[in-house]
Structures are given as C-alpha cells and as structure tokens.
Amino acid sequence: MKTVRCSILGFGAIGQGVAEVLLMKKEYLESIGLEVLVVAVVDSKGATVNPEGVDLADCLARKRTVGTVAIEKLTGVEIIRSIAHELVIETTPTNIVTGGVGLQNMFTAFETGKDVVTSNKGPLTLKYRELMEAAKAAGSNFRFEATVGGSMPVINLANEVLAGNQLKSIKGILNGTCNYILTRMLEERASYKDILTESMELGIAETDPTYDVEGIDTACKLVILANAIFGRDATYKDVEVTGITKITPEALEMAYERGHVIKLIGEVSRERIHVAPRLVPINHPLAVRGILNVASIDTELAGEITVTGKGAGPIETASAVLSDLVAIYGNR
Numbered sequence: 001m002k003t004v005r006c007s008i009l010g011f012g013a014i015g016q017g018v019a020e021v022l023l024m025k026k027e028y029l030e031s032i033g034l035e036v037l038v039v040a041v042v043d044s045k046g047a048t049v050n051p052e053g054v055d056l057a058d059c060l061a062r063k064r065t066v067g068t069v070a071i072e073k074l075t076g077v078e079i080i081r082s083i084a085h086e087l088v089i090e091t092t093p094t095n096i097v098t099g100g101v102g103l104q105n106m107f108t109a110f111e112t113g114k115d116v117v118t119s120n121k122g123p124l125t126l127k128y129r130e131l132m133e134a135a136k137a138a139g140s141n142f143r144f145e146a147t148v149g150g151s152m153p154v155i156n157l158a159n160e161v162l163a164g165n166q167l168k169s170i171k172g173i174l175n176g177t178c179n180y181i182l183t184r185m186l187e188e189r190a191s192y193k194d195i196l197t198e199s200m201e202l203g204i205a206e207t208d209p210t211y212d213v214e215g216i217d218t219a220c221k222l223v224i225l226a227n228a229i230f231g232r233d234a235t236y237k238d239v240e241v242t243g244i245t246k247i248t249p250e251a252l253e254m255a256y257e258r259g260h261v262i263k264l265i266g267e268v269s270r271e272r273i274h275v276a277p278r279l280v281p282i283n284h285p286l287a288v289r290g291i292l293n294v295a296s297i298d299t300e301l302a303g304e305i306t307v308t309g310k311g312a313g314p315i316e317t318a319s320a321v322l323s324d325l326v327a328i329y330g331n332r
C-alpha cells in the first residue's frame with residue numbers, strides 16, 4: 001500500500017467536496033493500492049492539523065456547524081513548509097488580479113518538492129508559464145483538470161487521450177452558473193437575481209459571482225486551455241470578454257421563437273481567444289441545458305469531438321480532483 005499524505009487548502013464548496021469524495025472512495029483507493037491521508041485542512045480562519053491523518057468527517061461537521069475548521073492559527077504556506085506531505089490539493093478562491101493565496105500556495109508547494117492538484121483558476125490564468133517552470137524544476141506533478149469544465153474532461157482528454165492529434169480549436173460552454181441562469185430564465189421565466197442567489201447556495205458560483213456573469217470565469221478557463229493545450233503564453237488580457245448581464249428574458253424568448261437559444265460561448269485557437277453570448281440552434285450539440293458544460297474540440301485527424309458534463313458543483317468538481325490524484329499516484 002502506498003501512502004499519499006495531502007493537505008486540503010481552502011475548505012469551501014470544493015474543498016468539502018474533495019473531503020467527501022475521499023471518504024466515499026476510501027475503499028476504491030485502497031483497492032488500487034493507495035491510502036490517502038489528509039494531514040491538514042485549511043480555511044481562511046486557520047487549520048486542523050494531524051500528521052497521522054485528520055478526521056475528515058469531523059472537519060466537515062465542524063465546518064457546517066461552527067463555520068470553520070480552525071483549531072490552529074496556521075496558513076496554507078505555513079502548513080506546506082512545516083508538515084510533511086506529498087500532495088497539496090489547492091481549492092482556495094480564484095483571484096485573477098493577484099493570483100490570491102493560491103499562487104503563493106502553489107509556488108511554495110513546488111519550492112518544497114510537493115505535487116499540486118487544483119481547481120483554482122487564478123494562478124493558472126496569471127502565471128501559467130512560471131508555475132509550469134517551477135513544477136518542472138522541482139520535479140513535481142501539477143494537474144488541474146478541475147479548473148476547466150468541472151467534472152467534464154477536457155484538459156486531460158486533449159493532452160492525453162488525443163495525444164498526437166493536432167487540435168485546431170475548442171469551442172463551448174465553460175461556465176455552469178451562466179448556463180443555469182440562461183436555461184432557467186428561458187424555461188421557467190425565473191428572475192436573474194433569484195437564480196444567481198440559488199447558484200451561490202448550490203456552491204456552483206464563484207466566491208465573487210461577478211466572475212461568472214461577466215464572462216471572467218469563462219475567459220480564465222480559455223486562457224488555461226490556450227496555455228495547456230495550444231502551447232500559447234496567454235493571460236487574461238488576451239481574451240475578448242462579454243458576459244451575460246445584458247441578456248433579457250425578452251431576448252431569450254425571441255431567439256427561442258426563431259429556433260435558437262442564447263448561450264455564453266467561449267472559443268480558443270492559436271489565433272484568437274474570445275467569449276460572448278451567441279445564438280445556437282436549439283438542436284445543436286452546444287445547446288446543453290442547466291449547469292452542463294460542453295466542449296467541441298476540432299481535431300486534425302478525428303474531426304470534431306464533443307464532450308459534455310457537469311461544469312460545477314462540489315462532488316462533480318471533486319471527481320476531476322480525484323482523477324488527477326489517481327493519475328499521479330495510482331498504478332494505472
């Protein structure tokens with residue numbers, strides 16, 4: 001049995017989803033020879049630490065009742081430096097202005113030779129090249145399938161499953177919150193404000209939901225795809241961005257009467273990165289509903305390959321974190 005010691009930095013919707021999935025998948029992980037021991041859980045107020053393994057069920061219960069896991073006043077960086085472990089699971093909020101605490105966590109993880117699996121888009125949007133170089137210099141694994149499309153495989157699909165195939169573009173819906181809002185505004189005439197509030201309660205919206213509705217979140221994901229799949233050196237400023245805040249129920253209904261839905265469509269190629277609301281025919285493969293994401297990958301050898309799946313949500317996103325963890329440590 002191989003023991004993988006890890007920290008979970010950020011214990012909101014996704015950090016808690018990861019904890020639940022690690023509890024659910026304990027037997028499966030053992031069946032492939034892995035014992036995953038969480039040695040520290042950190043939120044904005046502090047940490048729970050145990051080098052022998054924290055009690056995840058207790059952390060989840062305390063987070064729900066008391067609102068924090070803080071027992072010790074330790075930050076992510078302090079945990080990374082002081083507690084022996086192999087893997088940092090980084091799920092703090094996305095911040096595309098400074099990279100947030102996630103950027104420091106990731107650089108410190110690589111500095112100390114640790115692997116990183118993350119759902120946090122900020123650091124990858126701002127400093128992709130620097131992070132890759134730091135990971136490479138340290139000989140660390142760095143995987144981030146959860147950053148784009150949540151549970152929907154796209155980064156590993158493009159780079160691993162489709163290896164050798166030159167890719168021309170990726171086009172699709174990469175924000176679950178916007179798709180949920182647009183779907184329910186059209187189908188139930190629900191109010192924009194109510195659905196946005198519900199999205200926050202469901203744990204699918206960003207910590208700052210303007211990131212979702214202004215198209216910023218989709219832009220970040222396109223930057224990650226541009227860098228990770230198309231070999232570009234892009235940052236947020238390379239993206240043309242329009243969000244969904246000006247879409248009215250009347251516009252959605254008028255489009256529908258003419259056989260179309262309005263979707264927030266992102267597209268990335270070697271030449272251009274852009275996101276904006278676009279008309280999509282009702283029966284088109286990109287016309288997915290609710291929190292679903294979809295990505296159409298235009299390939300050199302295989303034509304278009306389209307995937308769809310839940311783009312947000314704690315357990316769904318944790319499924320991508322789990323697959324990255326297994327890809328690093330499992331004997332597949």
Ligand SMILES: NC(=O)c1ccc[n+]([C@@H]2O[C@H](COP(=O)([O-])OP(=O)(O)OC[C@H]3O[C@@H](n4cnc5c(N)ncnc54)[C@H](O)[C@@H]3O)[C@@H](O)[C@H]2O)c1
Nearest residue numbers: 010011012013014043044092093094101119120207312313
């Ligand atoms: N919610 C989703 O469906 C989803 C899906 C894919 C990716 N993501 C990304 O995953 C990350 C987490 O999203 P979330 O929905 O869980 O956000 P959230 O706001 O629910 O949780 C963020 C957590 O980070 C903690 N935190 C804040 N500042 C911190 C600090 N300085 N040190 C330690 N912890 C700190 C908060 O206490 C909270 O526990 C974000 O980067 C987001 O973009 C979210």
Ligand SMILES: N[C@@H](CCO)C(=O)O
Nearest residue numbers: 175176177205206312
């Ligand atoms: N807020 C994001 C989470 C997934 O990255 C969304 O709604 O798609």
Ligand code: NA
Nearest residue numbers: 145148150152
């Ligand atoms: Na994904």
